[in-house]
Amino acid sequence: xxxxxxxxxxxxxxxxxxxxxxxxxxxxxxxxxxxxxxxxxxxxxxxxxxxxxxxxxxxxxxxxxxxxxxxxxxxxxxxxxxxxxxxxxxxxxxxxxxxxxxxxxxxxxxxxxxxxxxxxxxxxxxxxxxxxxxxxxxxxxxxxxxxxxxxxxxxxxxxxxxxxxxxxxxxxxxxxxxxxxxxxxxxxxxxxxxxxxxxxxxxxxxxxxxxxxxxxxxxxxxxxxxxxxxxxxxxxxxxxxxxxxxxxxxxxxxxxxxxxxxxxxx
Amino acid sequence: xxxxxxxxxxxxxxxxxxxxxxxxxxxxxxxxxxxxxxxxxxxxxxxxxxxxxxxxxxxxxxxxxxxxxxxxxxxxxxxxxxxxxxxxxxxxxxxxxxxxxxxxxxxxxxxxxxxxxxxxxxxxxxxxxxxxxxxxxxxxxxxxxxxxxxxxxxxxxxxxxxxxxxxxxxxxxxxxxxxxxxxxxxxxxxxxxxxxxxxxxxxxxxxxxxxxxxxxxxxxxxxxxxxxxxxxxxxxxxxxxxxxxxxxxxxxxxxxxxxxxxx
Numbered sequence: 001x002x003x004x005x006x007x008x009x010x011x012x013x014x015x016x017x018x019x020x021x022x023x024x025x026x027x028x029x030x031x032x033x034x035x036x037x038x039x040x041x042x043x044x045x046x047x048x049x050x051x052x053x054x055x056x057x058x059x060x061x062x063x064x065x066x067x068x069x070x071x072x073x074x075x076x077x078x079x080x081x082x083x084x085x086x087x088x089x090x091x092x093x094x095x096x097x098x099x100x101x102x103x104x105x106x107x108x109x110x111x112x113x114x115x116x117x118x119x120x121x122x123x124x125x126x127x128x129x130x131x132x133x134x135x136x137x138x139x140x141x142x143x144x145x146x147x148x149x150x151x152x153x154x155x156x157x158x159x160x161x162x163x164x165x166x167x168x169x170x171x172x173x174x175x176x177x178x179x180x181x182x183x184x185x186x187x188x189x190x191x192x193x194x195x196x197x198x199x200x201x202x203x204x205x206x207x208x209x210x211x212x213x214x215x216x217x218x219x220x221x222x223x224x225x226x227x228x229x230x231x232x233x234x235x236x237x238x239x240x241x242x243x244x245x246x247x248x249x250x251x252x253x254x255x256x257x258x259x260x261x262x263x264x265x266x
Numbered sequence: 267x268x269x270x271x272x273x274x275x276x277x278x279x280x281x282x283x284x285x286x287x288x289x290x291x292x293x294x295x296x297x298x299x300x301x302x303x304x305x306x307x308x309x310x311x312x313x314x315x316x317x318x319x320x321x322x323x324x325x326x327x328x329x330x331x332x333x334x335x336x337x338x339x340x341x342x343x344x345x346x347x348x349x350x351x352x353x354x355x356x357x358x359x360x361x362x363x364x365x366x367x368x369x370x371x372x373x374x375x376x377x378x379x380x381x382x383x384x385x386x387x388x389x390x391x392x393x394x395x396x397x398x399x400x401x402x403x404x405x406x407x408x409x410x411x412x413x414x415x416x417x418x419x420x421x422x423x424x425x426x427x428x429x430x431x432x433x434x435x436x437x438x439x440x441x442x443x444x445x446x447x448x449x450x451x452x453x454x455x456x457x458x459x460x461x462x463x464x465x466x467x468x469x470x471x472x473x474x475x476x477x478x479x480x481x482x483x484x485x486x487x488x489x490x491x492x493x494x495x496x497x498x499x500x501x502x503x504x505x506x507x508x509x510x511x512x513x514x515x516x517x518x519x520x521x522x523x524x525x526x527x528x529x
Contacts, residue, residue: 035440042443049453050307053323055314171290178294181302190306191313 008104015108019082023112033123040070040124044132047190063132064220065189067124068213071117071148072155072187073180078113079159080176082106083250084166092166093263096254103247106163107156114152121148138222147216150232154208154239160246167253167263188213208242211235274362275370282344282374295336296382304328304386307452321390322482327452329386330475333379333417334451338442340375341421344368345428358520365426365513372421376414383410398482405481405491412498413474419502420471423509426516449475470505473498 044066048059056062083106086092095105128134162179165172184190186204193204193214204210215231257263307324319325345368348354358364390396398406424441448465449472450458458466466472477494480486 038440038444042440042447045447046443046452047306047310049447049450049457050324051310051314052457053320053453054307054310055316056310174291174294178298178302181299185302185305185309191309195309195313 008101011100012104012108012111015105016111019109019112036120036123037127040066040120041127041131044124044127047184048132051190059132060134062190063128063134064217065213067121067128068148068151068216069183069187069189069209070120070124071114071152072183072209072212074113074117074120075110075152075155076159076162076180076183077176078116079106079110079156080163080166080172082109082113083163084173084176087166087170087172087263096257096263102250102254106160106250110156110159114149114156117152117155118148136220138220140219140222140224143219143223143225143228144216147212147219147228147232147235150235150239151209151212151216154212154235154242157239157242157244157246158208160243161249164246164250164253167250167257183207183209186210206238208235208239211238274366278367278370279374279377282371283378292336292340292378295339296332296379297385299335300328300332300382300386303331303452304389318394321394321396322479323452323454325390325394326383326386326478326482329383330413330451330478331446332382332386333376334446334449334471335442336379336382337372337375337417337421338424338445340378341368341372341425342428344371345425349428358517364517365422365510368425369418369422372418372425375421376418379417380414399484402481402483402486405486406478408495409474409478409481409491412495413471413478416470416474416498416502419505419509420469423505426509426513445469445471448472451475454479467497468501470498470501473501 044063047062047066051059051062083092086095125134125136129136159176162172162176165175169175186193186196186200186207187209188204193201193210196204211231212235215228215235218228218231304325304327307328308319311319311324345354348357357367446452448458448462449469450466455463455466455472455476473494477491477498480491480494
């Protein structure tokens with residue numbers, strides 16, 4: 001039991017390490033830093049200007065929402081890209097054929113994206129503070145950090161579900177990219193979920209990230225644990241459900257692919 | 267000779283259309299993504315207590331965004347794909363110039379991108395019951411034509427980047443939103459701070475989009491419109507000349523050094 005646990009942990013860490021070496025270690029610092037600054041800044045600016053056109057005077061709701069979606073974007077896209085990348089580089093059949101447990105193998109690769117997401121959030125917070133005047137003085141630092149990590153982790157469940165599609169279709173990455181856009185509408189990033197129609201609100205609260213982003217907003221405004229605990233537990237539960245669904249979907253698609261031999265045929 | 271050229275154009279467009287336009291990715295770029303941007307604009311207006319959004323910037327701006335995104339992610343990555351599939355050398359080595367191939371591909375991508383624009387016009391007219399003043403029809407059509415030309419010139423310029431350097435891929439990926447901001451697709455140009463406007467003014471699509479916006483106004487200030495048209499056309503031509511000059515320089519260079527694949 002302990003040996004198996006150690007083996008899984010080792011696989012998890014090694015997958016994360018190889019993922020880091022494949023995706024980040026070869027990059028020079030300057031392009032990485034500029035991407036970390038340029039992308040969040042452009043995203044915030046576009047939505048702020050759109051908000052101003054709509055007649056919103058205070059851009060901070062949009063700024064905070066976009067900062068908080070960054071770790072989720074990293075983890076959803078990261079996990080999906082991990083599985084889709086194996087397909088693109090023709091290594092997916094080898095992984096499917098290997099006896100290694102799927103959970104630590106694929107979730108380990110997402111660890112790097114979780115850390116990267118946290119770094120993106122820190123850089124975006126600094127942009128928010130220095131460029132848009134975001135007040136960080138009242139922030140409950142511990143709870144904000146906790147909620148940001150939680151958003152990163154729960155995003156992995158959604159990423160696992162979308163990444164599993166790679167086993168059955170070559171368009172998984174495309175589908176993920178466009179579904180990510182829907183998160184800007186559904187998860188309370190640019191406007192509160194209450195603005196949405198009733199059916200869309202149901203969808204929004206059925207997604208991970210919605211409660212996490214709301215909790216992080218409160219923590220950034222200085223709220224304590226008693227105020228956000230229900231949202232944090234709700235987010236954790238939703239995230240766990242998504243991870244379980246993602247894992248089950250992956251194993252089901254894997255079996256289907258082994259039966260009909262169509263891992264790379266579609 | 268003339269029929270040969272037409273046949274070449276038709277074949278290129280046909281291949282390009284089948285390879286790029288008929289894909290899930292293109293559907294997402296042309297339909298889903300603009301709809302999401304417009305949806306955000308619409309909901310922001312609702313949040314601010316407005317029943318009706320600014321139709322030009324929120325809905326038609328979304329369509330222009332779709333056109334731009336499809337241009338960035340197809341025209342530019344056409345060469346990446348050729349490089350990866352090993353067909354870039356064959357294209358460069360063939361008697362037809364690379365510029366001609368890219369020009370037709372970009373034109374096809376632009377024509378495909380107009381689907382997004384057409385959908386946005388349909389939404390404005392059918393969902394929001396807006397009909398542009400009949401007297402503005404000519405300026406609108408003219409502005410649209412100039413805007414498509416400006417997009418074609420920028421697309422051709424970007425498409426050549428990948429021939430010049432494979433490293434350009436690292437930053438072109440991130441051009442989508444900054445250019446959308448600088449060209450003010452989804453908000454009035456006047457929102458941009460003064461210190462950045464010089465950069466916007468170097469983009470022909472910024473002038474073309476402003477001209478299209480002016481054409482939709484109930485009362486058109488014709489002098490401003492002419493100015494926008496002239497700037498859009500003039501700067502587009504400058505981009506064409508730069509593209510042509512750099513393209514011929516790189517062609518000479520790679521033929522001498524044989525380094526096409528390593529550039």
